[in-house]
Amino acid sequence: DAMVIQNPRYQVTQFGKPVTLSCSQTLNHNVMYWYQQKSSQAPKLLFHYYDKDFNNEADTPDNFQSRRPNTSFCFLDIRSPGLGDAAMYLCATSVGGSNQPQHFGDGTRLSIL
Amino acid sequence: QKEVEQNSGPLSVPEGAIASLNCTYSDRGSQSFFWYRQYSGKSPELIMFIYSNGDKEDGRFTAQLNKASQYVSLLIRDSQPSDSATYLCAVNFFMDTGRRALTFGSGTRLQVQP
Numbered sequence: 001d002a003m004v005i006q007n008p009r010y011q012v013t014q015f016g017k018p019v020t021l022s023c024s025q026t027l028n029h030n031v032m033y034w035y036q037q038k039s040s041q042a043p044k045l046l047f048h049y050y051d052k053d054f055n056n057e058a059d060t061p062d063n064f065q066s067r068r069p070n071t072s073f074c075f076l077d078i079r080s081p082g083l084g085d086a087a088m089y090l091c092a093t094s095v096g097g098s099n100q101p102q103h104f105g106d107g108t109r110l111s112i113l
Numbered sequence: 114q115k116e117v118e119q120n121s122g123p124l125s126v127p128e129g130a131i132a133s134l135n136c137t138y139s140d141r142g143s144q145s146f147f148w149y150r151q152y153s154g155k156s157p158e159l160i161m162f163i164y165s166n167g168d169k170e171d172g173r174f175t176a177q178l179n180k181a182s183q184y185v186s187l188l189i190r191d192s193q194p195s196d197s198a199t200y201l202c203a204v205n206f207f208m209d210t211g212r213r214a215l216t217f218g219s220g221t222r223l224q225v226q227p
Contacts, residue, residue: 033214040121040219041219042117042201042216042217042218042219042220043157043201043217044217045208045214045215045216048212048214050212055208055210055212055214056210057208057209057210058209059209088156090156090157097205097212097213098145098205098212098213098214098215099144099145099164099205099213100145101147101159101162102147102159102215103159104156104157104158105156106155106156107155107156109154
């Protein structure tokens with residue numbers, strides 16, 4: 001089945017230790033998104049790739065970066081995680097822009113020790 | 114200011130009743146509207162989307178859109194205990210990047226009592 005796959009499902013890292021979360025998709029969608037969702041809060045858009053065009057939201061911390069080496073893969077790098085970065089990180093894809101439905105992966109729950 | 118407002122709930126309805134979930138949004142120019150269901154600890158799952166004023170039905174679900182009032186709702190008929198979840202409303206807004214992207218509300222928690 002075509003899908004959006006996030007690895008790992010659970011990630012534990014130490015305060016200040018860089019961590020990378022990955023997302024892959026078999027849907028061949030041209031847009032990929034990264035969201036951060038904290039408990040009982042709305043998913044918050046961090047950035048998205050429209051094809052190779054990177055779009056970073058103004059309030060996304062500099063600590064967060066992303067790479068999209070090809071259509072299928074997208075990575076979220078957190079350079080120096082702080083306690084406030086503990087959250088669920090959601091990857092989503094869509095074909096075309098925001099008028100189209102987004103399909104989410106299962107998410108990666110990040111814990112910071 | 115990009116805002117999507119939802120009552121956090123919980124909204125409690127008996128099994129078999131109609132659940133009505135509401136959402137208001139701040140951008141009059143928004144063009145597309147989505148409802149997602151999110152079970153605790155899971156990722157959002159698309160339920161419905163709507164682009165035009167009026168009603169759109171899919172099985173037990175009906176989305177209603179009123180752009181003049183900046184209001185979108187989701188009706189769930191014959192509610193089942195398995196419908197108990199948080200329902201997220203998402204609206205496309207112009208973001209800082211100059212592109213439109215989805216802004217999510219914080220969700221309404223629905224509890225269907227057996």
